[in-house]
Amino acid sequence: MVMKLDKVVPFGRSLDEYIKMFDLSTEDLQQRILGMGDGPASFNAEGTTKGYDITSIDPIYQFDGAEIKQRFDKVVDNIIDQIIATPNNWVWSYHKNPQELKASRIKTLETFLQDYQLGKEAGRYQAQELPHLDFADQSYDLALCSHFLFLYSEQCDRDFHVNAIAEMLRVSQEVRIFPLLTLMQETSPYLDFVIDKFSNLGYSVVIAKVPYELQPGANEMLVIRAK
Ligand SMILES: C[S@@+](CC[C@H](N)C(=O)[O-])C[C@H]1O[C@@H](n2cnc3c(N)ncnc32)[C@H](O)[C@@H]1O
Incomplete structure (x- = not known):
């Protein structure tokens, strides 16, 4: 697995954003x-303290906490500046403004880092990457x-998307993906193909509205499950 952190x-x-993005x-x-691809989300850390059973995979977990923090510190101001420069590209309902968004991302990173080493030792953070996962068939309920x-x-x-989703469905009964837009704020060019492909394979495939929106129009998730 070769990944460049830069x-x-x-x-x-x-955790609260995950609950809303996936309507959990x-x-x-x-x-x-x-x-x-949970990266430095605090979904796992916060969920574990509540007794939830969460495993996260991401190629970034081959790096240690100090390296991940160093990368975050290097890019955070530049990204927030880009957000400030493009006010119409964002919906300020959940996060109220760019500074609040930055504070939230810092808090999330700190919560993740406090849990990271312990979680790695417990197998909750695993350095794996799509489209191939090192888990037995159907070992999870929800991916x-x-x-x-x-x-x-x-x-x-497109092939990567299809292979990654097929792999998620091999290890988990249900898959939810959010958002459905690209970085250019357009519906992914692969969405229709993925819907047709997995519907034709006999899965239930549904687009569902969710109570979270930061990119305008990115308030839907794709839900794929065995019928
Ligand atoms: C924008 S971050 C999202 C982090 C987290 N899911 C969240 O929403 O807060 C995208 C993540 O995808 C991860 N990633 C990149 N390639 C991947 C792959 N082949 N399989 C799984 N995750 C990957 C990156 O390392 C990064 O942490």
Whole structure:
């Protein structure tokens, strides 16, 4: 697994954001959850303190906490400046303004880092990467993929998306992906193909509205599950 940390934006989201992005119910949160590309999100750290069963995979977990923090510190101001320069590209309902967003991302990173070494030793953070996972068939109930598939449609092609989703469905009964827009704020060019492909394979495939929106129009998730 070769990953260059200087190609990654290690921005992570909180448990509350995951709950909203994936419309997670109390019952959903009691399931065996696999977070795909969780990076420095605090979903796992916060969820674990509440007794949830969450495993996160990300190639970034081959690096140590100091390296991830160093990368975050290097890019954070530049990214917030880009956000400030493009006010119409953002919806300030959950986060109220760019400074609050920055504070939230810093808090999330700190919560992740406090848990990272312990979680690694417990096997909750595993350095793995799509489209191949080192888990037995159906070892999870719910696989969540936030801000990776569809968002990075320019970097990951259509075959990658199909293979990654098929792999998630091999290890988990249900898959949820958010958002469905690319970094250019357009619906992913692979969305229709993915919907047709997995519908034709006999899965239930549904687009569902969620109570979270930071990119305008990015308030839907894709839910794929065995019928
Ligand atoms: C924008 S971050 C999203 C982090 C987290 N999911 C969240 O929403 O807060 C995208 C993540 O995808 C990870 N990633 C990159 N390539 C991947 C792959 N092949 N499989 C799984 N994750 C990958 C990156 O390392 C990074 O942590």
